[in-house]
Amino acid sequence: MGNVLFEFMGISFTWEGIGITAAAFFSLLSVAGNIVQYIHKKRNFKEKNNIEYITNKRVDWIYAVRQAAASFIAKAHVLSIKTELEPADIYELNELLYLVELYLNYNGIVDGNLVNIMYKIVEDIKKHDHEGVNAYAQLFCNHLRIYLKVEWDRVKAETNGEKYDKERNLKELLKAYKKYDETAKNKKASDINTTIQMLNNELTRLQSQKREGN
Numbered sequence: 001m002g003n004v005l006f007e008f009m010g011i012s013f014t015w016e017g018i019g020i021t022a023a024a025f026f027s028l029l030s031v032a033g034n035i036v037q038y039i040h041k042k043r044n045f046k047e048k049n050n051i052e053y054i055t056n057k058r059v060d061w062i063y064a065v066r067q068a069a070a071s072f073i074a075k076a077h078v079l080s081i082k083t084e085l086e087p088a089d090i091y092e093l094n095e096l097l098y099l100v101e102l103y104l105n106y107n108g109i110v111d112g113n114l115v116n117i118m119y120k121i122v123e124d125i126k127k128h129d130h131e132g133v134n135a136y137a138q139l140f141c142n143h144l145r146i147y148l149k150v151e152w153d154r155v156k157a158e159t160n161g162e163k164y165d166k167e168r169n170l171k172e173l174l175k176a177y178k179k180y181d182e183t184a185k186n187k188k189a190s191d192i193n194t195t196i197q198m199l200n201n202e203l204t205r206l207q208s209q210k211r212e213g214n
Contacts, residue, residue: 051158051159051161052159054158055155055158055159058151058154058155058158059155061103062148062151062152062155064103065100065103065104065144065148066144066148068096068099068100068103069100069114069140069144071096072093072096072097072099072100072118073137073140073141075092075093075096076093076121076122076125076133076137077133077134077137079093079125080124080125080128080129080130080133080134081130085125085126090122090125090126093122093125094122097115097118097119097122100114100115100118101115101118109173109195109198109199109202110143110146110147110173110195111147113143113191113195114140114143114144114147117136117139117140117143118140120132120136121133121136121137121140124136139191142180142184143195146173146176146177146180147173149176150169150172150173150176153172154169154172166206167203167206167207167210170199170202170203170206171203173199174196174199174200174203177192177195177196177199178196180192181193181196
């Protein structure tokens with residue numbers, strides 16, 4: 001046994017004992033550090049997997065919306081030049097309309113525009129208004145291109161780990177619509193301006209709510 005350095009509450013302390021205790025203490029710290037690091041890595045791995053899963057599902061959704069919308073527009077063009085419509089024709093068109101509608105957000109501004117335009121297309125087909133169908137079909141495609149472009153940019157942002165909430169989504173939609181308004185030749189100015197105003201109003205309302213919450 002080594003020389004006793006001091007005693008405390010009946011316990012003798014030596015250099016050897018202090019060394020062993022210190023070694024045990026630092027070993028425990030190392031183990032605790034490894035455990036914390038493991039938990040942190042596991043949490044990050046889980047979060048990364050969740051983001052990747054959601055992102056992959058969003059990509060699948062983008063392609064599904066695009067395919068369903070293309071089927072609806074193609075069918076609408078065929079029926080718009082058909083002399084006599086059968087009940088089955090309207091049934092099939094409505095089926096495609098409902099499919100697209102179910103893919104979209106029930107309270108989204110652009111989503112609502114897309115759905116409203118599809119109903120107008122159906123009505124013009126029933127009236128055999130070929131020009132009306134073509135005009136609304138082009139308008140529908142314009143809105144959809146902007147909508148899906150913003151959603152695709154959202155996928156890229158989320159993949160990079162960026163925060164993407166409703167406020168950012170509204171800002172990106174506004175930016176995309178304003179750019180379209182400045183550059184597009186084939187457009188309905190009143191429709192685009194109305195959408196921009198609606199997006200502006202919703203963004204203002206959301207930001208006001210956040211300020212009140214803070």
